[in-house]
Amino acid sequence: MDYTDNILDIRDLTIGYLNDDKVVTIQSDLNLQLKKGELCCLIGPNGVGKSTLLRSISTQLSKLKGEILLNGISINDYDNQTLAKTLSVVLTESVQVPNLKVNELVAMGRFPYTNFWGKLNNEDQEKIDESIHLVGLQTLAERNFIELSDGEKQKALIAKALAQDTALILLDEPTAFLDFPSKMAILAELRKIAHSRNVAIILSTHDLELALKMADKIWLFPNKNEFKTGIPEDLVLSGAISNAFSNELLSFDLKTAHFTQRIKTRDILNVEGNSIEVEWLKRALIRKGISANPNNNMMFKALYDGSNNKYILQNENDIIGIFDNINEILKKIENIN
Amino acid sequence: MHFCKVSNQKQTAQVIFISLNILLLGFVFLNLAIGSVSVPFSAFIHFFDAQLPENEIIWRHIIIESRFPQIVTAILSGAALGLAGLQMQTLFRNPLAGPSILGISSGASLGVALVTLGSGIGGIFIAQNLMGGIGIHLAAFTGAFLVLFIVLLAAKKVRNNASLLIIGIMVGYAVSSIIGLLNFVGQQGEVHAFVIWGLGSFANVQNNQLLLFTALVFPALILSTLLMKPMNAMLLGDAYAQNLGVNLKQIRWQLILLSGFLTAIITAYTGPIAFIGLATPHLARLLFKSSDHKKLIPAVLLLGMLVALGCNLLARLPFFQDVLPINVITSLFGAPLVIYLIVKRKQIGF
Known part of the structure; x- marks a missing residue:
């Protein structure tokens, strides 16, 4: 297979972690590919390893086996600086810095590009302004980050990732804690960014219905040691989505893409x-x-x-x-x- | 409109910075002039005259031999402790961290305790009698670096910063308990001498020791300023910092080493000075309304000097002379000030 047009190519990957010299495997034999300009949603129930996969790709966690190729080169062969220019992250851990303005936070994204003292040149400043504009925070640029709402914070962190100017952006549950319109807006924004800037974006989410609506590609982790990939519609029709999330309490309605409660009813x-x-x-x-x-x-x-x-x-x-x-x-x- | 605001803020910061520098000059002059003997202004005018009346020679002598080394010591100590505090607060992302958080100043205290209180437990610690004041410095030095070495070993073993922080605090407790024991068995005069050392003083460094003291502190201060870029990235947390290309292991090692070194040297020469290292970074953040280390590092250096000189001045006012030692002043006057500022701002961080 020709992997050159894949920004990300994951081969026979085993992820998990070491716990007191004991290997805890979470998923194994993963084979996943992603092209530039694709918005990919990583979905699955809690505990199947969505965050673990994202952290393995971003090298925060060592992979246990297999290869992760970024632009055709193993992530382990990247030096800190080059990796920082190729891959950016938006994480679930909260940023709690007082006196950090939104534009200062976004400027952090230029870290891999600036000189020893971190001085911003004209190009850096342009990228920062452009990123803030893309997420629509220009009126809040001078505000303190910690004073923003959850949705605005998420947008600011996305702007930081955009300023980092990378070919791949990983987002761990960027829509958690947001109200429905904000979720929708963030995903629409991300899809626009992926398409217009030819950037590959992977995000994990629990918002299945939104993911099915917005994603170019779904990586579905139904359970341990099995995964499905494809465009949302094919995964729905093949029954993979329904199999992954339906249980004795919930059933997936193929027509509306909604989950409904299974309840025993009385006829009255x-x-x-x-x-x-x-x-x-x-x-x-x-x-x-x-x-x-x-x-x-x-x-x-x-x-x-x-x-x-x-x-x-x-x-x-x-x-x-x-x-x-x-x-x-x-x-x-x-x-x- | 918002460009206007930016330049306004920049101007405000510059005004504050210049004011602090002027204040610093004023403090230096007052520290030279005020003390148990008041030196009149005329003495400074005639300072470099070849021929002087006898009383002016005495004034010149006091200024050169007593007040000058004290001022240099206070300036370097304040700057170093403030910077070490900032380094610890950024590393551990904890507003309560300070230079003493890893137990390094406790290590210095243990060294001094062994020398001053040790006579009761075998008389093997005679360094004090042999070498006098230098012996105290050396003992403090040894104790501080022993603890720093233990902490660095732990840092190599433990990846998690929170765990490292707890290890540091535990080492501090363990060392303090040994000091407690030494105090318990020590003789009254010795305990008094140890307590006096523990209250801190900027007057312990003589002119002939000043060069070595400066040569040790100054390079560490310079090296610390080189870390402002990665320190900024660390504000976002380890994961974000790593993704931005920061070598986490390396920066942690550098910060512990530099902050530990500065704390060890200062404590060895002046005793454990409380409060300045913890409070100065908060003062800097509150005053400059920024978490950017490009502003915070110079601010902390300047404010550390100011606070140290200010406290030294208070301690030497005729009214307090020989009544209030430096550590009493730093905490007694500094704590309410910081509490006031924090309550006013309603926001504190690291």
């Missing part, structure tokens, strides 16, 4: 109608373990009266109650048995 009533209110009533019922769509006709019936904004519960003949909101009708339904 029929819910009629298809208004939005009825749909939310059905959700509430499922959460309470009550089937919203029983196959046979039940004695009780719930419906929504849109003209009066009321929820109505009735048996075959009589109206049992009229309710203002879902909470109230839910209480009544739960009391039927």
Whole structure:
């Protein structure tokens, strides 16, 4: 195989760590490739070695066996300086430096390029400004890093990695602790950066649905000693995603790419109608373990009266109650048995 | 708009820096002039005159033989302790770290304790009687470097900085307990002498020792300034620093060696001076509102000198003369000042 257009080429890699002279293997025989300009999401349940893989690639952790080739050269053959110019990281460990401005933090990314005293030249300053612009933090450049929100901090650290001007960027759970819009924004930003600057990006994440939506490539670690790679859609259709994350509590819905709870439900009533209110009533019922769509006709019936904004519960003949909101009708339904 | 702000901040820093330099000159002059004997200004004007009345000759003698070495000692000690404190705080990313955190000054104390208190346990420690003041320096020196050697060995074995910090503190405790024992068995006069040494003084270095003292401290200060770039990267933590190309093993070794060396030398000559090394880096950060070592290192050197000279001045004011030793002054006056600054800023770091 021709590896020259792969920025990263992992061959027969075993990762893990040494614990008191005891070798703890976490994954073995990994074979993974990544091209320039690709955004790759590393997904899998907790404890399968996502962080361990990232730390092995960035040489913070020694690999146990196999090869990691960066631009066709083994990472162990790089000197500190050249590796720092080829690979940058954004980590989960928090940066807690008071009096460190955002632009000073981003300037740290120029460390491998600056002279003995760390003096920034015009080119360094341009890269710093450009990186801050790319993540959209220009209005916060003079602010202290520790005063930023979690999402802004993450963006600042990404800008630091961008200023490092590397062909490969590794991010360990960059979307943890962020609200949904920020997660979405960060991933969209990263994908844009990967494509526009022809940079390869690997990020580990627990946000499966987002990863499936945004990634060019997925590295899936379902469990020990098996991994799958591919584009998101193929992995979904092959059942690999569903196999990796489904269990007795959760099932993966192929159509919506959502996980749903597996709950044993009781048949009590029929819910009629298809208004939005009825749909939310059905959700509430499922959460309470009550089937919203029983196959046979039940004695009780719930419906929504849109003209009066009321929820109505009735048996075959009589109206049992009229309710203002879902909470109230839910209480009544739960009391039927 | 924001360029304007940047240049403003730069200007503020420059103004502070220049003010501190002027203050330093003032402190030097006051340290020369004030003491048990007040030297009038005219004595400085006539300092280099060939022919002098007798009282002016005495003043000149006091200035040259007593006050000059004391000022140089205070200046070098303050700068060295401040820098050593900054190095430890950056290495361990811990605002509570200081020059004494690795037990090096305790080692010096043990050396001195063995010499001054040792007569009760066999009389083998007669270095004191043989060599007088030099014996004390030598004992402190030996003790400090013994502990530094142990810490460096541990640093080679232990990769984790937090573990190393704990080892250093434990070595300090172990050494202190031996000192406690020596105090317990020591005779009253000896214990008093040891306590006096432990209170610190910038007056222990005579003119004939000054050259060696300077020759030891100055190169370590210069070498320390060469580490400002990797020290900046270390602020982000080991993992980020390594990814930026810092050789972690090497920088750790360099920082422990330089900070340990500076602490050992200063403690050997002046006794264990508390507080300056811990507080000066915080003063520098608060004053210059920066964690950049390009600003912090010069700031710490300057502020260390100022604090040491200021404390020396207070200790020599006629009212306090022979009442308050240097360590009492540093902590008694310095601690409230730092507490005030921290409460005002509501933020502290390493």
